[in-house]
Amino acid sequence: MSSAVDKSKVPWWVSNLIVPIVNLILALLVSALFIFIAGENPIEAVKLIIYGSFGYIEGFAYTLYYTTNFIFTGLAFAVAFHCRLFNIGGEGQAYIGGLGVYFAAIHFSFLPVPIVWILAIAGAIVFGGAWAFIPAYLQAKRGSHVVITTIMFNFIASSLMIYLLVDVIRDTNQMGPHTIAVAKELWFPTFKEFGELIGIKVRYSPLNLSFLLAIAASVFVWFLVWRTKWGYEMRAVGHNTQAAIYAGISPYKNIIIAMVISGGLAGLLAINEVLGVHHKIVSGFPAGYGFTGIAVALMGRNHPIGIFPAALLFGILYQGGSEVTFDMPNISRYMFVAVQGVIILFSGALENLFRPQVESFFVNKLNIRKKG
Amino acid sequence: MEIFADLASLLNSTLRISTPLIFAAMAGLFAERSGVIDFSLEGKMLTAAFVAAVGSYYFGSPWLGLILAIIACVSLSMLHGFASVTHKGDQVVSCVAINILMIGLTTALAAAWFGQAGLTPTLTDEQRFLEITFPFADAIRSIPIIGFIYSDILSGHYIFVYLAYISVPIVFWIVFKTSFGLRLRAVGENPSAVDSAGINVFAMRYKALMINGVLIAFAGAHLSTAVNANFFREMSAGRGYLALAALIFGKWHPKTALIACLLFGFTDALQIRLQGVELPAIGTIPVQLIQAIPYVLTVVLLAGFVGKAIGPRAIGQPYIKER
Numbered sequence: 073m074s075s076a077v078d079k080s081k082v083p084w085w086v087s088n089l090i091v092p093i094v095n096l097i098l099a100l101l102v103s104a105l106f107i108f109i110a111g112e113n114p115i116e117a118v119k120l121i122i123y124g125s126f127g128y129i130e131g132f133a134y135t136l137y138y139t140t141n142f143i144f145t146g147l148a149f150a151v152a153f154h155c156r157l158f159n160i161g162g163e164g165q166a167y168i169g170g171l172g173v174y175f176a177a178i179h180f181s182f183l184p185v186p187i188v189w190i191l192a193i194a195g196a197i198v199f200g201g202a203w204a205f206i207p208a209y210l211q212a213k214r215g216s217h218v219v220i221t222t223i224m225f226n227f228i229a230s231s232l233m234i235y236l237l238v239d240v241i242r243d244t245n246q247m248g249p250h251t252i253a254v255a256k257e258l259w260f261p262t263f264k265e266f267g268e269l270i271g272i273k274v275r276y277s278p279l280n281l282s283f284l285l286a287i288a289a290s291v292f293v294w295f296l297v298w299r300t301k302w303g304y305e306m307r308a309v310g311h312n313t314q315a316a317i318y319a320g321i322s323p324y325k326n327i328i329i330a331m332v333i334s335g336g337l338a339g340l341l342a343i344n345e346v347l348g349v350h351h352k353i354v355s356g357f358p359a360g361y362g363f364t365g366i367a368v369a370l371m372g373r374n375h376p377i378g379i380f381p382a383a384l385l386f387g388i389l390y391q392g393g394s395e396v397t398f399d400m401p402n403i404s405r406y407m408f409v410a411v412q413g414v415i416i417l418f419s420g421a422l423e424n425l426f427r428p429q430v431e432s433f434f435v436n437k438l439n440i441r442k443k444g
Numbered sequence: 445m446e447i448f449a450d451l452a453s454l455l456n457s458t459l460r461i462s463t464p465l466i467f468a469a470m471a472g473l474f475a476e477r478s479g480v481i482d483f484s485l486e487g488k489m490l491t492a493a494f495v496a497a498v499g500s501y502y503f504g505s506p507w508l509g510l511i512l513a514i515i516a517c518v519s520l521s522m523l524h525g526f527a528s529v530t531h532k533g534d535q536v537v538s539c540v541a542i543n544i545l546m547i548g549l550t551t552a553l554a555a556a557w558f559g560q561a562g563l564t565p566t567l568t569d570e571q572r573f574l575e576i577t578f579p580f581a582d583a584i585r586s587i588p589i590i591g592f593i594y595s596d597i598l599s600g601h602y603i604f605v606y607l608a609y610i611s612v613p614i615v616f617w618i619v620f621k622t623s624f625g626l627r628l629r630a631v632g633e634n635p636s637a638v639d640s641a642g643i644n645v646f647a648m649r650y651k652a653l654m655i656n657g658v659l660i661a662f663a664g665a666h667l668s669t670a671v672n673a674n675f676f677r678e679m680s681a682g683r684g685y686l687a688l689a690a691l692i693f694g695k696w697h698p699k700t701a702l703i704a705c706l707l708f709g710f711t712d713a714l715q716i717r718l719q720g721v722e723l724p725a726i727g728t729i730p731v732q733l734i735q736a737i738p739y740v741l742t743v744v745l746l747a748g749f750v751g752k753a754i755g756p757r758a759i760g761q762p763y764i765k766e767r
Binding site for chain 1: 532551685
């Protein structure tokens, strides 16, 4: 199983573009099989997905709204992963991040709107980061595996938030477990309002200003991981902890920094959901986006430039998928959770399945061309 | 007398609740002792629950359901092996993939085949495992202490409960008293030494994963064809992770892992018992917070307040054979 070709001779676009695409195609073929087993026609499902996500402007706006969430959670997973940490607690960190957003929006609403927004963003980062800090600390100091602790923290966050939403910060005039709405002027402007500004009429969609925040976060992550000393140290620890220690880099410090930044990014999901869509904390708003971030990051090879198309793909699957679940009674939204699992399998765990064959195929082809 | 009745029901539920944890911890023990991380216990338990319930529903026999669950779980273990042993993929990623895949697929297929929002049909008594009452349980109930232990705590459980406790000494014997067990542990500690002794590292890891798949199937079948009479979505509720935490806390040893599982089981039994009960000085604790106790306990135990856990040395590392 050693690599069939000399790594240095493989062009970058083969290993970073062709191989991931081959893996994705394999994953989608397996997913098509699942849809077939569930008793529906996979080709019809693909048609519905494409129509639902691109076929009309609101559908596309929905796609980008989901993309926003997946960029945040994908970046969150990627940052921790560069330090070789599996932060699968994005779900809980985003949930707790919602508290930060809510408190900033409720308690500082007397300040000018842009300042409250900045405070809300800071609140999301601080609360999400704090929720990641404890697993990070336990991993760094006590060696408790971050996968188990972050999963436990998801369960704990869920219990805690339901408790708060039912007993403490609930809107007592309403039946459901959610808070009161934040002041209307604090609501993030939506795509519909942008459209009105430039004279395009579109119907409501949840796409809002957070999309631009997601792009900014991507640039931030790129800068942090590849252009700062912090990022360098984080990657050094992730790549070879022993070597990093010899170089005077503290793994403890970097484990904590990477996890806190990761938690903060996951917390930003709450900006999109609380300020952009629901305008309050509703129970269970992270709705699996945190887990999907794992698939997004692995597919995007943990780089912001890869994460964007991966997030878009999952946005398409989510939005198109809801079209499918609407039209095909045998397909539930859980089918698309399964699809995520398949994508993680093929672009993560089995990423080397056909890599040697694909790489040697292209290297041989290029060699022939050079000789000819 | 009420205290006795309370205690009996608490201990009785502890034995029952610990059962899937014990199977899962023993399953994890084989994989991890051979050097393969297994976070996918959760996904496999869920799969077993689904397959056992569906199999039993269609074929009318819980035993057939169990066999199908074993086949399904062994296949998933083989998939994990294919990705992480043969193709040297990242073991944690492979586990996360299996978990997410099976959370989705079980509920999606349940919804596709049975509608009902991801539930499988309720099994009849012939289609599920029933409680086993020990002989003379009623007759000797009145004898003090012995009757209490025999009739109220030990008797009246599902077959899986007894199997789980029997499995622990068997696992201990296999892992620590047989040559297979010696090789298994050696593969997890120092695979290249095992390789140079002429033993196939990959084959050993695959064998360990196969046993892992069989054991975890029992945990899932217990959930859907014994304690409950159907499958519902995400019914494993983190038990796979709790079992893994118990395994780590038990330092990858069957006996200590069993104690950890019982501790988790007891905490869970206690939290169910405490729901809505008014405690002296504290009052009623909100139910959501009580439900979080087992998860908090997991974190606390893992934090190693009782000593640092050191796992098999080669765990998580794919073995690369030198040429």
